[in-house]
Amino acid sequence: MVAQRVRRFLVALLLFSSFATTVVSQELAAPDAWVALQRGDASKAAAIFRDALDRSPRDAVLHYGSAQASLALGRTDAAISSLKRAIEYNPKFIQAMVLLAQVAYDAADLDLAVRMLEGAAAIAPQDPTIASQLAQWRKEAALHQSFQTQPGVHFNVLFEGPHQKAVGEHVSAVLESAYWNIGKTLNIYPGAALDVILYSNQQFRDVTRAPAWASGGYDGRIRLPVGGALRSLQALERVVVHEYVHSVVRHAGGAGVPAWLSEGLASYFEPGDKTWASKALRAARIRIRLEELVEGFGGLDGATALIAYAQSQIGAQLLYERVSPHAGSFLQLLGNGHTVDQALSRHGVQPEAFYAEWRRRIGMPADGTR
Ligand SMILES: [Zn+2]
Structure with missing residues (x-):
């Protein structure tokens, strides 16, 4: 993002x-x-x-x-x-x-x-x-014109040449299963096929101008550097699902979804260990004010970004717990121009109580504005 x-x-x-x-x-x-x-x-x-x-x-x-x-x-x-x-x-x-x-x-x-x-x-x-x-x-x-496309019902996977065909097929399979898993969880099944572009690491930096710590990106299409940067299939799956959640969140909530919620849900629904967030926060002394998590994290250095992601994941998990099983309709309210606070209230969640609990879970002093 x-x-x-x-x-x-x-x-x-x-x-x-x-x-x-x-x-x-x-x-x-x-x-x-x-x-x-x-x-x-x-x-x-x-x-x-x-x-x-x-x-x-x-x-x-x-x-x-x-x-x-x-x-x-x-x-x-x-x-x-x-x-x-x-x-x-x-x-x-x-x-x-x-x-x-x-x-x-x-x-x-x-x-x-x-x-x-x-x-x-x-x-x-x-x-x-x-x-x-x-x-x-x-x-x-x-x-992109020089790339090959593997077209599908929900995803078109683009990759550079025969040497990336195998990774392309793997990414397709991971996405197809994410489509149904995330769909069931959030009750959102995007209709249009999503472009997913596999780059060499250099191409990824050139096209996205993302910070060095970024391992993937979503900006209307999923972009992934696959030139050896993803050391294992597990890491690849994690990034693929993460970026797919961004696309689902965007599909339902449009541009009005704050970064903490999109990044938080994307991190929370990644396969694998979810305890990294509280561990990262225990190991760090700093906290980021919640208002500062609304815009993207692209300007942060790697260590600060880690804290931003950890706080976001914990916030998104809390929100998911509070509004479940209506997370999809919550996002749609944001897509219709409602603020997070309005959407929380509509779902019977007191905004101030929500932020207080979020601050408590991330170990942030209660007097931090929000
Ligand atoms: Zn992300």
Whole structure:
């Protein structure tokens, strides 16, 4: 999830700088909707944009706003069609192109992502962020084109050549059984086939720009370095299941799931020993404030990341215990724009009591804010 968050930050930056000066300074239609978006009330924003679009169906900025609201509500497909319409009505709408490129990339549609960014680069050839992102994605597309695909019902496994065929088959088998095991546990069975790409270690670092401690990644597709980094089949299975849980969590909960919950569930459902988390915490003196576990862990060094994962696993386990057997519907509430606290309350769990128990289990002083 690491690279994804970095990229999202990039787009946010791009959007903020150019959108603020070129669009917001103009007379904005539906100003209340933008205010609602900024306040985090995406449902209200979506409703206002919808009404405004009934009156002005060809207003590109309204479609763009509507896409932002859809994204905040976890409705990727709706966001994609709104962005396409925004670009149709204003073919030079660079912010819409950059956002559509990012959304398409996160939805594993690399072709659309590259096409959109090419359009943006044609309008702003001097923009270094767009140029370097485009170069990166083109490189990735070229690399994948040279790969072989083993297509399946739930997974398409891509790998470099015959020497990786055996590991590809093993990964397919592990994923297929994870599909049913995790499906039963969380009651989530994604319909669309998920791309799973096996890289050499160097390719993995190049494509994901993940920190050195990362042993896999999920950003709309599962990416795994298999060039000897995974020393044993056990380690391989652990990473495969971990990344698959991320995809399931994303499928149900969209982008609104905090890092601690996604990483925590992914760690908790990995096959093998679950006691590593409490051991790691017993051995370490530091604790990370729970608020700091909301964004990804990509910026942390290896030792701090270990603590972040341990605290997350214990938090996710607690949450799973409290909301079980409704973990799937809990995640869907997050996907519909509810906060964790709201979703907890809906499941009859007092948020403050939940955080207090989480802090107790990780051995964190009660006066730590949350
Ligand atoms: Zn993870």
